[in-house]
Amino acid sequence: MSLSGRLIVIGTGLIGGSVALAAREQGYAGHVIGVDADRTALERGMALGVFDDSGMPANPGPDDLILIAVPTLAVPGVLQELAAADGGFAGGAVVTDAASVKGSVVAAARDLPGGMPERFVPGHPIAGSERSGVTAARAGLFRDHRVLLTPAAGTDPAALARVRDLWTAVGAEVLEMETAAHDRVLAMTSHLPHLLAYALVDTLGRQPEHEEIFRFAAGGFRDFTRIASSDPVMWGDIFSANADAVISILDRLTDDLARLRGLLAQGDRTALLEAFTRAKRLRDDHVANPGVDHDRN
Amino acid sequence: MSLSGRLIVIGTGLIGGSVALAAREQGYAGHVIGVDADRTALERGMALGVFDDSGMPANPGPDDLILIAVPTLAVPGVLQELAAADGGFAGGAVVTDAASVKGSVVAAARDLPGGMPERFVPGHPIAGSERSGVTAARAGLFRDHRVLLTPAAGTDPAALARVRDLWTAVGAEVLEMETAAHDRVLAMTSHLPHLLAYALVDTLGRQPEHEEIFRFAAGGFRDFTRIASSDPVMWGDIFSANADAVISILDRLTDDLARLRGLLAQGDRTALLEAFTRAKRLRDDHVANPGVDHDRN
Numbered sequence: 001m002s003l004s005g006r007l008i009v010i011g012t013g014l015i016g017g018s019v020a021l022a023a024r025e026q027g028y029a030g031h032v033i034g035v036d037a038d039r040t041a042l043e044r045g046m047a048l049g050v051f052d053d054s055g056m057p058a059n060p061g062p063d064d065l066i067l068i069a070v071p072t073l074a075v076p077g078v079l080q081e082l083a084a085a086d087g088g089f090a091g092g093a094v095v096t097d098a099a100s101v102k103g104s105v106v107a108a109a110r111d112l113p114g115g116m117p118e119r120f121v122p123g124h125p126i127a128g129s130e131r132s133g134v135t136a137a138r139a140g141l142f143r144d145h146r147v148l149l150t151p152a153a154g155t156d157p158a159a160l161a162r163v164r165d166l167w168t169a170v171g172a173e174v175l176e177m178e179t180a181a182h183d184r185v186l187a188m189t190s191h192l193p194h195l196l197a198y199a200l201v202d203t204l205g206r207q208p209e210h211e212e213i214f215r216f217a218a219g220g221f222r223d224f225t226r227i228a229s230s231d232p233v234m235w236g237d238i239f240s241a242n243a244d245a246v247i248s249i250l251d252r253l254t255d256d257l258a259r260l261r262g263l264l265a266q267g268d269r270t271a272l273l274e275a276f277t278r279a280k281r282l283r284d285d286h287v288a289n290p291g292v293d294h295d296r297n
Numbered sequence: 298m299s300l301s302g303r304l305i306v307i308g309t310g311l312i313g314g315s316v317a318l319a320a321r322e323q324g325y326a327g328h329v330i331g332v333d334a335d336r337t338a339l340e341r342g343m344a345l346g347v348f349d350d351s352g353m354p355a356n357p358g359p360d361d362l363i364l365i366a367v368p369t370l371a372v373p374g375v376l377q378e379l380a381a382a383d384g385g386f387a388g389g390a391v392v393t394d395a396a397s398v399k400g401s402v403v404a405a406a407r408d409l410p411g412g413m414p415e416r417f418v419p420g421h422p423i424a425g426s427e428r429s430g431v432t433a434a435r436a437g438l439f440r441d442h443r444v445l446l447t448p449a450a451g452t453d454p455a456a457l458a459r460v461r462d463l464w465t466a467v468g469a470e471v472l473e474m475e476t477a478a479h480d481r482v483l484a485m486t487s488h489l490p491h492l493l494a495y496a497l498v499d500t501l502g503r504q505p506e507h508e509e510i511f512r513f514a515a516g517g518f519r520d521f522t523r524i525a526s527s528d529p530v531m532w533g534d535i536f537s538a539n540a541d542a543v544i545s546i547l548d549r550l551t552d553d554l555a556r557l558r559g560l561l562a563q564g565d566r567t568a569l570l571e572a573f574t575r576a577k578r579l580r581d582d583h584v585a586n587p588g589v590d591h592d593r594n
Contacts, residue, residue, distance in 0.1 A: 199576075200550060211583070216483070220425075228573075275495060280527070283526050
């Protein structure tokens with residue numbers, strides 16, 4: 001199922017650029033327009049041939065699909081522009097977003113003058129890279145990845161179907177989820193690991209011998225801290241938008257670390273072994289280890 | 298430089314098996330003997346052709362090289378056997394080990410009847426895998442990896458040279474380090490990350506919705522928790538042997554996490570951004586990201 005109108009991508013970074021590339025490669029969109037307040041990023045995307053055209057069209061209509069791919073805290077401002085009299089919602093365009101936190105986006109959409117727009121479908125592609133920007137974009141980014149949509153009760157089924165079509169076309173598996181459940185689960189599997197990686201690198205960086213420390217770090221450390229190379233602005237937004245859920249799981253982890261610290265101090269090797277064995281079994285059973293892993297966020 | 302005597306590998310797991318394969322492939326050792334109290338592991342290694350022969354020779358002599366590749370807490374027992382009247386030290390064999398913690402090994406060596414043997418060279422290959430056992434062994438495991446040796450003041454230079462030759466022959470870069478510095482640095486770059494990975498998986502596994510949590514975990518989580526699939530017995534030993542150094546850096550990380558929690562609770566996006574930016578810069582500058590990464594522990 002291809003898009004009869006235009007694909008308008010607001011935010012021409014890694015995600016927006018990759019959607020543009022993939023949607024054209026897969027024949028889903030014939031005309032892809034890039035929109036970005038950052039002229040440099042936009043010109044780079046145009047120079048790379050990621051977009052056919054640039055600049056927000058004056059009259060987005062019911063056949064168009066608008067993807068908001070800006071950092072999480074910038075989504076509300078874009079929604080407000082689209083809700084203005086001459087914006088996309090008035091013209092009937094279908095609008096979706098790609099922010100990693102959904103509660104703050106849904107709250108902003110509900111706060112719009114007309115309430116939550118029927119043609120707005122909140123979404124989150126679980127894909128990314130520690131590299132950012134349109135130069136890191138690639139058409140295969142979403143292949144075999146999941147996209148979580150958190151539609152409201154009043155979401156237009158046709159709008160939902162169009163957003164599903166986009167993500168299916170670029171190779172993703174589309175699932176629907178309740179907004180709060182999305183933010184709770186992502187706090188655990190994505191946001192907390194990022195916080196730990198940032199904290200570990202920052203803590204080690206403060207040690208007087210930090211040059212030596214990093215010199216002797218091997219592959220385990222490299223993999224473990226890869227996500228600490230992620231875009232700080234994007235992650236500043238995510239943690240601000242999902243602070244409550246992150247704090248909740250961080251507190252549970254901190255309790256567990258305190259318990260493990262106690263076992264270390266007591267030299268209770270048996271109890272440590274039990275905890276490690278339980279964790280290994282959980283990971284081996286539940287977390288797949290594909291040979292080639294392009295799944296990066 | 299090849300070995301004129303026999304290479305005797307005590308402990309036929311991933312490390313011992315990989316050394317055996319690599320030493321023969323590189324023409325360093327012509328005769329490799331596997332020794333293991335675990336008959337199944339030893340028979341598996343023999344069946345796979347990893348070793349030429351099995352069982353401790355009656356008379357290890359000055360031309361032989363003995364590698365102790367058993368879990369950290371089992372090293373002292375092996376050292377005691379080698380220090381017995383008919384053991385390897387009496388015959389003049391050079392002995393090294395591959396344990397991940399060096400302080401406990403050096404302490405055990407100093408406690409031997411004759412004190413620290415001159416022909417004993419403590420060592421630690423910084424290589425491994427989340428897979429364990431001789432079936433996971435491969436000749437390339439140490440290529441472009443570091444091996445840290447922590448010789449004592451009285452270590453025989455000829456013994457040190459022989460151990461250096463072994464590791465150089467199998468493709469590693471050999472460095473010398475002071476024992477306590479080794480354990481402190483490894484606590485930070487290897488042991489603490491493993492503890493965090495085990496703790497995170499264990500914490501998430503206790504959540505009522507843990508099946509759903511793991512279902513939505515993507516590549517970042519997979520990489521971050523890969524080391525939680527490591528051998529629990531090996532890691533139980535490491536944490537028991539290096540508890541003080543691990544507790545010390547864990548406490549500093551816990552302080553940092555508490556500070557980040559405060560910033561989250563206050564919604565201080567600016568300070569979060571500063572911490573993330575600092576961590577990203579440190580990692581980008583100091584932790585290499587090779588395209589192909591076989592460096593696994």
